[in-house]
Amino acid sequence: MSAPDPPLAVLAELTHRCPLQCPYCSNPVDLERASSELDTATWCRVLDEAAEMGVLQVHFSGGEPTVRKDLEELVRHATRGGLYSNLITAGVLLDEARIEALAAAGLEHVQLSFQDSEAANANRIGGFRGGHQKKHQVARWVRKAGLPLTVNAVVHRQNLDHLEDIIEMAVALDAERLEVAHVQYYGWALKNRAAFLPTRAQLDAATAVVAAARERLKGTLVIDYVVPDYYARWPKACMGGWGRHFLNITPAGKVLPCHAAESIPSLRFDTVAERPLAEIWAQSEAFQRFRGTDWMPELCHSCARREIDWGGCRCQAFALTGDAANTDPACQLSSLHEGVYALAEREAGAPPPAFTYRRIGGAA
Amino acid sequence: MNRRVVIELTSMPRLPRHVKLRFDKQRNRWIILAPERVLVPDEIALEVVKRCTGKASVAAVVEDLAASFDAPREEIESDVTRLLQDLADKGFVVT
Ligand code: SF4
Ligand code: SF4
Numbered sequence: 001m002s003a004p005d006p007p008l009a010v011l012a013e014l015t016h017r018c019p020l021q022c023p024y025c026s027n028p029v030d031l032e033r034a035s036s037e038l039d040t041a042t043w044c045r046v047l048d049e050a051a052e053m054g055v056l057q058v059h060f061s062g063g064e065p066t067v068r069k070d071l072e073e074l075v076r077h078a079t080r081g082g083l084y085s086n087l088i089t090a091g092v093l094l095d096e097a098r099i100e101a102l103a104a105a106g107l108e109h110v111q112l113s114f115q116d117s118e119a120a121n122a123n124r125i126g127g128f129r130g131g132h133q134k135k136h137q138v139a140r141w142v143r144k145a146g147l148p149l150t151v152n153a154v155v156h157r158q159n160l161d162h163l164e165d166i167i168e169m170a171v172a173l174d175a176e177r178l179e180v181a182h183v184q185y186y187g188w189a190l191k192n193r194a195a196f197l198p199t200r201a202q203l204d205a206a207t208a209v210v211a212a213a214r215e216r217l218k219g220t221l222v223i224d225y226v227v228p229d230y231y232a233r234w235p236k237a238c239m240g241g242w243g244r245h246f247l248n249i250t251p252a253g254k255v256l257p258c259h260a261a262e263s264i265p266s267l268r269f270d271t272v273a274e275r276p277l278a279e280i281w282a283q284s285e286a287f288q289r290f291r292g293t294d295w296m297p298e299l300c301h302s303c304a305r306r307e308i309d310w311g312g313c314r315c316q317a318f319a320l321t322g323d324a325a326n327t328d329p330a331c332q333l334s335s336l337h338e339g340v341y342a343l344a345e346r347e348a349g350a351p352p353p354a355f356t357y358r359r360i361g362g363a364a
Numbered sequence: 365m366n367r368r369v370v371i372e373l374t375s376m377p378r379l380p381r382h383v384k385l386r387f388d389k390q391r392n393r394w395i396i397l398a399p400e401r402v403l404v405p406d407e408i409a410l411e412v413v414k415r416c417t418g419k420a421s422v423a424a425v426v427e428d429l430a431a432s433f434d435a436p437r438e439e440i441e442s443d444v445t446r447l448l449q450d451l452a453d454k455g456f457v458v459t
Binding site for chain 2 (some may be wrong): 005006008009053054056057059082084086108109111146147148150176177218219220222
């Protein structure tokens with residue numbers, strides 16, 4: 001195989017620490033502790049390597065990236081190296097001075113997560129008292145600092161009926177963009193799946209709400225919508241295809257093709273301490289394993305859509321079939337598709353179980 | 365943004381702070397960087413976006429393009445207005 005094109009973007013997971021405890025968090029169930037996090041100098045070197053190899057954007061994420069005291073320094077470093085930087089945050093630790101400092105360091109954009117439009121339910125889902133009210137304040141500071149804002153709302157059976165209000169909230173917060181993302185079932189979300197899967201009727205109603213809002217708010221609010229795979233007909237091209245456009249760096253420096261890739265136990269990941277980023281991108285076993293179309297099962301390999309969705313999500317294939325090299329069962333051509341659909345309807349139809357909150361060491 | 369930007373001949377289009385037109389050395393092409401998006405403008409879009417400086421009106425941009433490319437003014441005017449309105453609706457151009 002010839003050398004792959006360089007990635008467009010890097011997701012830099014600075015830490016797994018987070019004051020919130022969202023049960024749908026896509027972080028791995030085995031969270032990294034603060035003691036294993038990369039230090040400032042290593043992150044700076046990695047950002048330089050990324051810019052050098054042709055990466056254009058860096059998304060600072062986590063956990064909660066603002067837990068790191070060196071965030072401003074990392075943003076400044078990324079900016080100096082020509083990278084476009086985005087902050088993906090739950091916001092609750094930010095104050096106005098810090099937002100101004102981040103903007104001055106060159107931050108281009110803030111993506112702020114909300115758990116619901118209704119405070120009590122939002123705080124129950126995030127497991128953080130007062131969080132929702134604080135987020136409203138943070139959104140105002142972000143706009144005051146002249147930064148564009150994306151509101152990210154993860155939706156599911158326990159907040160989906162508030163979608164109209166969530167959209168109105170994004171408009172009221174003067175967001176440029178709203179991301180309405182149905183829960184993706186990896187990591188903690190997979191553990192809590194039965195608490196989150198919506199019914200088909202709930203999903204269809206939400207899809208109609210989004211379509212109407214897009215029309216009504218054209219030019220005011222851009223709405224991105226991610227549908228839940230379990231009810232889809234075709235799978236998503238996860239990350240735009242394995243090892244094609246993105247790479248993800250964990251708090252401890254492991255380089256992953258997608259943020260959930262550690263859920264596939266047979267994969268071995270290189271770390272930024274051992275090898276240069278460009279070499280990992282081009283050669284690492286974990287990237288090579290599912291890159292392109294050679295690895296595909298016959299069903300995908302002979303399919304006309306193989307370079308549209310790249311066989312779907314490897315982590316989902318593993319989670320639902322036990323083999324990451326299978327066709328993603330979100331695909332209607334998979335023999336397991338109907339079973340997944342039925343499972344979704346069954347779980348969504350039963351009363352929701354209690355949450356298992358995301359906590360370090362809290363999975364037991 | 366809370367109010368739709370409507371592109372008229374008198375509008376002064378510019379890129380908002382968070383939208384950057386950059387030359388991508390490694391891939392040898394112009395790109396537009398925006399939150400969570402990387403756009404690759406085609407030749408015409410690139411010529412238009414390069415002129416979105418906030419110092420020239422849409423009419424002036426049209427004039428300039430008509431002269432540079434020796435093309436009929438009316439055609440350019442409708443193409444440019446449509447393109448800018450589309451970019452404005454996506455949040456990539458403000459006035
Ligand atoms: S999803 Fe919730 S718990 Fe997970 S990192 Fe984001 S804010 Fe923290
Ligand atoms: S068979 Fe494979 S390649 Fe074809 S649509 Fe389904 S997942 Fe995609």
